[in-house]
Amino acid sequence: MNLNTAMIPDDRLMPAQAAAVRALIAVAGADRVATDVPLSALGRWRIGGPADIVVTPADAAALGRVLAVIEDLELPRVIIGDGSNLLFDDAGFRGVIVRIGRALGEFELREDGIVDAGAGLWVPTFVRRVIDAGLSGAVHAIGIPGTLGGLVTMNGGSQRRGIGENVVHVDAFDRHGQAHRLDHEALAYSYRASRLQHGDLVVTSVRLRFSPGDRQAMHREARSILRARREKFPKVRANCGSVFVSDPKLYDLIGPPGMAIERAGLKGKAIGGAQLSPDHANFIVNNGGARAQDVLALIRIARDRVAELSGIRMDAEVRHLAPDGTMRPAHQVADHIHVAQYQGT
Numbered sequence: 445m446n447l448n449t450a451m452i453p454d455d456r457l458m459p460a461q462a463a464a465v466r467a468l469i470a471v472a473g474a475d476r477v478a479t480d481v482p483l484s485a486l487g488r489w490r491i492g493g494p495a496d497i498v499v500t501p502a503d504a505a506a507l508g509r510v511l512a513v514i515e516d517l518e519l520p521r522v523i524i525g526d527g528s529n530l531l532f533d534d535a536g537f538r539g540v541i542v543r544i545g546r547a548l549g550e551f552e553l554r555e556d557g558i559v560d561a562g563a564g565l566w567v568p569t570f571v572r573r574v575i576d577a578g579l580s581g582a583v584h585a586i587g588i589p590g591t592l593g594g595l596v597t598m599n600g601g602s603q604r605r606g607i608g609e610n611v612v613h614v615d616a617f618d619r620h621g622q623a624h625r626l627d628h629e630a631l632a633y634s635y636r637a638s639r640l641q642h643g644d645l646v647v648t649s650v651r652l653r654f655s656p657g658d659r660q661a662m663h664r665e666a667r668s669i670l671r672a673r674r675e676k677f678p679k680v681r682a683n684c685g686s687v688f689v690s691d692p693k694l695y696d697l698i699g700p701p702g703m704a705i706e707r708a709g710l711k712g713k714a715i716g717g718a719q720l721s722p723d724h725a726n727f728i729v730n731n732g733g734a735r736a737q738d739v740l741a742l743i744r745i746a747r748d749r750v751a752e753l754s755g756i757r758m759d760a761e762v763r764h765l766a767p768d769g770t771m772r773p774a775h776q777v778a779d780h781i782h783v784a785q786y787q788g789t
């Protein structure tokens with residue numbers, strides 16, 4: 445599975461864990477299961493302690509079997525795509541991470557602007573294929589480094605658009621590996637949010653509808669979006685994109701979160717290895733050796749100071765994974781961080 449992680453021999457694992465690993469190998473294959481995996485290798489922030497087990501199923505059928513085993517053994521489990529919107533905990537995760545990889549990356553063009561695509565498809569590839577099909581409506585997502593499954597879960601997009609606008613339905617497994625189809629209504633889309641964020645369902649594929657567009661004009665627009673992003677966003681340093689979600693009231697009062705953080709005098713503020721980016725204050729970059737605690741402290745400080753300035757508390761788009769498998773927006777965890785030690789740093 446290309447994680448550069450040796451499997452821990454059976455006799456060094458706790459008996460229950462060894463049994464879980466054997467059961468998962470039986471349904472997913474030995475090369476698809478890894479133990480004691482540093483989460484820093486799986487997330488874009490390059491932060492996080494070890495996960496007990498990581499499974500990357502080879503196809504949707506294997507994914508269904510993996511989920512059934514995890515449920516039978518009552519193991520905590522979390523689904524991830526490319527980890528481009530996730531803050532992994534310094535203490536790691538005591539359960540099974542199920543990674544939706546490129547193997548679930550099919551793309552099928554149907555009639556009348558309808559596209560069926562796999563949850564593991566890389567978003568920029570998905571967008572290029574939609575453009576090549578002469579369909580418009582996906583270009584705004586061209587620069588988003590994640591999987592399509594992550595995108596439809598986060599209702600990701602740019603220019604204040606979200607992919608949810610185009611979703612007709614998703615096919616997903618429940619905790620037992622049973623297949624379900626959820627239509628647009630059931631997905632309860634709102635800005636950067638969807639019902640899929642409850643974490644109980646695993647998206648395997650997505651049906652989307654687009655309208656006809658001019659290929660050349662869309663390719664030009666895609667190039668211009670990528671150019672603008674390259675200029676605006678931090679280069680080189682590991683990051684997870686925008687940390688806070690834009691709030692319409694804050695937008696009217698001050699502007700987007702990055703501007704509000706800058707106005708609060710925090711642009712460039714560093715704690716440990718983490719820093720509110722000097723290029724774009726709504727990004728937190730890992731300058732090397734950053735811990736989740738550093739990122740959470742910056743989130744808390746930015747949220748508090750912007751609230752003092754505007755009366756509005758910014759919510760995080762980025763989600764935090766706790767060692768017990770609880771996944772929630774990072775500000776909810778940051779609110780419990782003690783920041784007194786960081787004041788004046």
Ligand SMILES: Cc1cc2nc3c(=O)[nH]c(=O)nc-3n(C[C@H](O)[C@H](O)[C@H](O)COP(=O)(O)OP(=O)(O)OC[C@H]3O[C@@H](n4cnc5c(N)ncnc54)[C@H](O)[C@@H]3O)c2cc1C
Pocket residue numbers: 488522523524525526527528529530544563587588589590591592593594595596597598599600601602640641643645646647648683684685686763771
């Ligand atoms: C440099 C950079 C720029 C970014 N720019 C943008 C941007 O412009 N707009 C934007 O919206 N986002 C942006 N992001 C954030 C991120 O790329 C998107 O949210 C992306 O869609 C997440 O996809 P992922 O596969 O990495 O999901 P992950 O981060 O792995 O997971 C995100 C959430 O989705 C869930 N999930 C993932 N796959 C599935 C699945 N198959 N079934 C069920 N649940 C699933 C996870 O459990 C988690 O709750 C950016 C990130 C980076 C690093």
